[in-house]
Amino acid sequence: MTASDTNAINILDLPDEMLHAIFNKLNMTDMLYSLVGVHQRFDRLVLDPLLINHLVFVTKQSDIHNSWVNMHVLDRIREEILPRINEIVKKLTVDTFSMKHVFGAIHYPQLYSLAFVNYQSDIFVRHLSDNTLLRHLEQITHLTVDIYSEKAGSFDGNDPCIFELVLLCCKRLIDLTFFHKSSRTYLPILPLNIPFTSYIISKLTKLTINLNSFDDCLYLLNACIESLSTLIIRIKRILRSSSEIDNKKQLVKLKCFSLTTDWYTYYYDKQVVPLLRRMLNLEELMLHLSVIRTGSAYIDGNQLYDEVLKYMPRLNKFIFHIHTHLNNYFIRTNVPSNDDIRNSFIKREFQSVNICADEKLTYGMGNCHIYSLPYYFEDFLFMSSCFQGGRFNKVRMVLLLDRLPFEHKLFKIISQGFPFLQKLTIVNYEPQTNEQQHLSTLITFKHLFELNIREVHTDYVIQLLSDRKTRLPRLTNLVIEYKKLVVVTNNFTNDMTRLNCAKIKSLITHKTFVRSQNFNSYFPCL
Incomplete structure (x- = not known):
């Protein structure tokens, strides 16, 4: 025996804690395929209920074109491994490729959370109509749907129906995350059948969704007004809203609200502020907005309190990043200094806030960023x-x-x-x-x-x-x-x-x- 042989370390000599750390760095598919059946100790560690109660079967980008190998791997997992663990699986994440291998004839009695990722919308609709999948959807309380349409920049008339179809298939949902996008926009959900939608989502308490317009947001809130306590929304752009949509009825059940926009809006004062004032019992608020104002001033601590926060007496958590772009080319106005804006927050007892603002307008234009610390987004x-740095x-x-x-x-x-x-x-x-x-x-x-x-x-x-x-x-x-x-x-x-x-x-x-x-x-x- 050589010196190198005596110094060699067998992986089985490593303690359980170290092996767990190694296994946790592996892709779930690779871990199950490569380690289960190799050694009894590996089986005990890999099939630990705490480790496999959430199974993630998402194809790696590097393996997408090697479909034969992936199929062979998933076939073995389906035939030899999943029947050993199906009764302890509580959460599943699948993509287009793995879905048919993971479900099939296997039943997961404790499954309550399901995530569909990297799906084309038409394929997702076909899978929703599969009886095997429908049987599982009836028991799901937590669902994530991340799908896309290949059509560049627009949706056809059938796409908005997917949202209602999901709600119809999952009657026990309490937590739904729904992302549906094309290359340039998010899902438009109008027109919603509000009485029908309100009925089928009467148990839904948390919704996370990307929407195309502010009208979509208002319609959704009015449909879910009796159930939702948490609503997390990302809107492509806030434009002028329809006068026919109610933006006045109080949202007394809502406790947590998050609003993010991808682009600037001219309608913060006329649309966003009235919506926020409806949330009388809000406890947590998150805003990530860019606002263009003409003939006005930067949004500061005084304005936030007077226009929004004083209408939320139960608010205990406020996370924000609000960018104001002033366009006062035809109006001569003075802008506050960074210290003035900071003091407007200190006066309202906001201590962890940072400011970066133009203190002089150039061509009548200036920018101001106000954000809570630590920065969340x-x-x-x-x-x-004018940006001065930070972490x-x-x-x-x-x-x-x-x-x-x-x-x-x-x-x-x-x-x-x-x-x-x-x-x-x-x-x-x-x-x-x-x-x-x-x-x-x-x-x-x-x-x-x-x-x-x-x-x-x-x-x-x-x-x-x-x-x-x-x-x-x-x-x-x-x-x-x-x-x-x-x-x-x-x-x-x-x-x-x-x-x-x-x-x-x-x-x-x-x-x-x-x-x-x-x-x-x-x-x-x-």
């Missing part, structure tokens, strides 16, 4: 040049937009304050004014994989793609105007931008072009 939208560990996406230039220093602040940033979009046609400043400070975005610099001045293409200024070691997705890409890369020969382009796998230019030999060597992963 995964995106920071409409960041402007934002949860944020994965930032949108930068302004008519004032973004200097090198701002990108340095962002790289330090957003250490886990993955997606960055910039909209700014103003050239940088301090091009030589801070060039000795190299910026690195360690986790950034998606960069959208299509609507920018060429200075920002150089700022982000030149490895003399910025390092993007994980950049794989780039959206850019083709003409600017050609100029900055000097027709794909510039060595200063070559490194940051070397791993790009998706390049969107919104223009067809013929690849040159230089292009192919510049983007070897395309």
Whole structure:
């Protein structure tokens, strides 16, 4: 026996705690297929009820094209493993590929939570009509539906019916998460059959949903007015609402409300504020909004209290990020300082709040961000040049937009304050004014994989793609105007931008072009 043999460690020599830690890092499918049946100790650890009461069968992106192998793996799990554990499974997460293998003839008597992810809407509807699945849906109290339509930018007339179909199939639901989107929008649920919908969701107490319009939100609230205690909504954009929809009836059952918008709204004062005033018994409120105002002032602590919070006497938790964009081009107004805005919160006993605001209007326009600390949300939208920094560990996406230039220093602040940033979009046609400043400070975005610099001045293409200024070691997705890409890369020969382009796998230019030999060597992963 050699020295190396005596020093070798057998995996079975490791303690249970360490093996559990190793197993927890494995994909559920891989863990069951690779470890069950290998050794009695592995069986005991892997089939521990605490570990497998929630089974997740979601195909890894790297395995999508290897369908034969996946089918073989899932067949073995269905035939040899699931019959051993079906009576202790309480939660299941499945995708299009795994669903038929996980259900079939197997019954899960304790199953109460079910999640469908990465489904095309038409396939999901077909699965809903399957008798085997319907039998399980009747016992489900917690359901997550994450589906999409392949049609670009719109839904057909049948898509909104999916929401009601889900409610009809799951009569015991108390907690529903429903995400249905196309490439550019969320599900429109109008017109809802409100009496019918109210009847079939009389037990629903929590709803998380993405909606296309504010009208959808109002219709949904009016349909669920007697049951919901928690409503979490993300709306694409808040536009003018229909005058026919009731926005006055009190929502006395609602205890927790969250409202997030993807884009700015002109209708905060006329639509959002009246809705919030209906929630007399609210205990938790979350707002993530961008508001455009004309001839008015930034939203501050005084306005929030006077217009919203004083109507919620039971409120004990308020999480928010509200961006105000002033457009006072034809009206001469003074704007408050950052200290004035901060004091408006201190006066109302809000201590953990941060402010970044333009204290002078440029062309009659200015921006103000007010947000609770620690910052709660995964995106920071409409960041402007007045941003001064902070710590934002949860944020994965930032949108930068302004008519004032973004200097090198701002990108340095962002790289330090957003250490886990993955997606960055910039909209700014103003050239940088301090091009030589801070060039000795190299910026690195360690986790950034998606960069959208299509609507920018060429200075920002150089700022982000030149490895003399910025390092993007994980950049794989780039959206850019083709003409600017050609100029900055000097027709794909510039060595200063070559490194940051070397791993790009998706390049969107919104223009067809013929690849040159230089292009192919510049983007070897395309």
